Amino acid sequence: MTTTHSLGQAARQILIQNDKGCYTIPTKGLYPYQWNWDSTIAALGFAEFDINRAWLELETLFAGQWADGMVPHILFHQPDPGYFPGPDVWGCDGPIPSSGIIQPPIAASMARRIWEKDTDAGATHLTSLYPKMLAWHRWIMQWRLDRGAVCTTHPWETGRDNAPDWDKTMARMDASDVGEYTRRDTAHVNSDDRPTQFDYDRYIKLVQLGRNLHWDQAALREKSPFRVADPTMTFTTLGAARDLLVMGTELGFDTTGLAEDIKTLEAGAATLWNADLGTFDSRDVLSGEWAGCVSNASYLCWLGGIESDQMMDRLRNTLETVPYPVPSNDPGSDTFDARRYWRGPTWAVVNMLIGLGLEQQGHHTEAAELARKTGALICEHGFAEYFDPLSGSPAGGKSFTWIAAVWLAWAGRT
Numbered sequence: 001m002t003t004t005h006s007l008g009q010a011a012r013q014i015l016i017q018n019d020k021g022c023y024t025i026p027t028k029g030l031y032p033y034q035w036n037w038d039s040t041i042a043a044l045g046f047a048e049f050d051i052n053r054a055w056l057e058l059e060t061l062f063a064g065q066w067a068d069g070m071v072p073h074i075l076f077h078q079p080d081p082g083y084f085p086g087p088d089v090w091g092c093d094g095p096i097p098s099s100g101i102i103q104p105p106i107a108a109s110m111a112r113r114i115w116e117k118d119t120d121a122g123a124t125h126l127t128s129l130y131p132k133m134l135a136w137h138r139w140i141m142q143w144r145l146d147r148g149a150v151c152t153t154h155p156w157e158t159g160r161d162n163a164p165d166w167d168k169t170m171a172r173m174d175a176s177d178v179g180e181y182t183r184r185d186t187a188h189v190n191s192d193d194r195p196t197q198f199d200y201d202r203y204i205k206l207v208q209l210g211r212n213l214h215w216d217q218a219a220l221r222e223k224s225p226f227r228v229a230d231p232t233m234t235f236t237t238l239g240a241a242r243d244l245l246v247m248g249t250e251l252g253f254d255t256t257g258l259a260e261d262i263k264t265l266e267a268g269a270a271t272l273w274n275a276d277l278g279t280f281d282s283r284d285v286l287s288g289e290w291a292g293c294v295s296n297a298s299y300l301c302w303l304g305g306i307e308s309d310q311m312m313d314r315l316r317n318t319l320e321t322v323p324y325p326v327p328s329n330d331p332g333s334d335t336f337d338a339r340r341y342w343r344g345p346t347w348a349v350v351n352m353l354i355g356l357g358l359e360q361q362g363h364h365t366e367a368a369e370l371a372r373k374t375g376a377l378i379c380e381h382g383f384a385e386y387f388d389p390l391s392g393s394p395a396g397g398k399s400f401t402w403i404a405a406v407w408l409a410w411a412g413r414t
Helices: 004-017 036-046 051-062 107-117 119-143 164-171 197-212 217-223 231-251 258-270 296-301 309-321 348-360 364-381 401-409
Strands: 149-152
Touching (some): 036 051, 036 401, 051 107, 051 119, 231 258, 231 296, 296 309, 364 401
16 A cells, blocks of 8 residues: 555655756656756755755756846756757757746745745855846846736747647647657657647747747747747746745845836736636737636636636636546647646646645635645556546656655645
């Protein structure tokens, strides 16, 4: 019989085996580099048994920060021919070989939770780390806003690569000239669980565009066909701004503009409310069109400090009716696919972010229920990248870092 203790030991072992000394990889083979938001979740997991290693994870991530404040979504610390697209495709010139896009900016939110475990030791680390997190926040506020909501310029930025949110925008893109390339992801996992070739052509087309424009944000804002205001980026940026303000105020650091930014982002979040659908939804900035999706990102509103009775009703219904919640796409949608990456599967890492938001907003009953169900899912089906929300069957990468961290920091504590 699997016990909470034995799962805790297994989770620690996954973090240790995926530890490359000063950073972790998500899993061997499929993801051989340091991913931005994966790394911040790993830090939260490390903080349960090695808080110094937790801070080192964040410090290594921000060692790759560009001079303008941007923090890339991948840092290519070591060459690995088994991954595509590698640094030669991205063509970036940061301090560490990297991609040219970001990921959900949850570093400050994870840093706050690690700091609260040991405020004295944390203050020492934050002396150097806080200004870097603030610089990234300011970069986002400068380059990524539309009516106060935060935009993504590539599906990979949101972490929700092939979510239906992007279907309409991607359908308008011409990727006929993308050229030949060899995907590496499908050599590691079942291709039926991964984004389609149609999607991947457009991912690479956007990378090529960014490289041709030298990752100039002003030029990308003018020329890119992909600019979508998104709940993931908006709520995580808003939550991070609140956490930066708390840490900065407590420690006497620079908080200039953060209170105003929070108001701007709150107003932006309101522009993502799709009244016809009754949910927070993605909005194509160029066409003005709603994506028309109820995703797991819709429930990140509480992480951003935004209350919604309608979202709470949705969540309670989901907890009652979906065997293994929260699915990344509404099971009633025509676009639902229980196993294809972000088109239906349940992601324990997003569950944790939803749960942390619920807890901080005082919704303790729902937070506890989501943690319990997520813990049961991991207990039954292991530390997989994601899960079928109907059967619970595991999919994607195995021995996954952030699922181990989710167990240690949240789901395994119920």
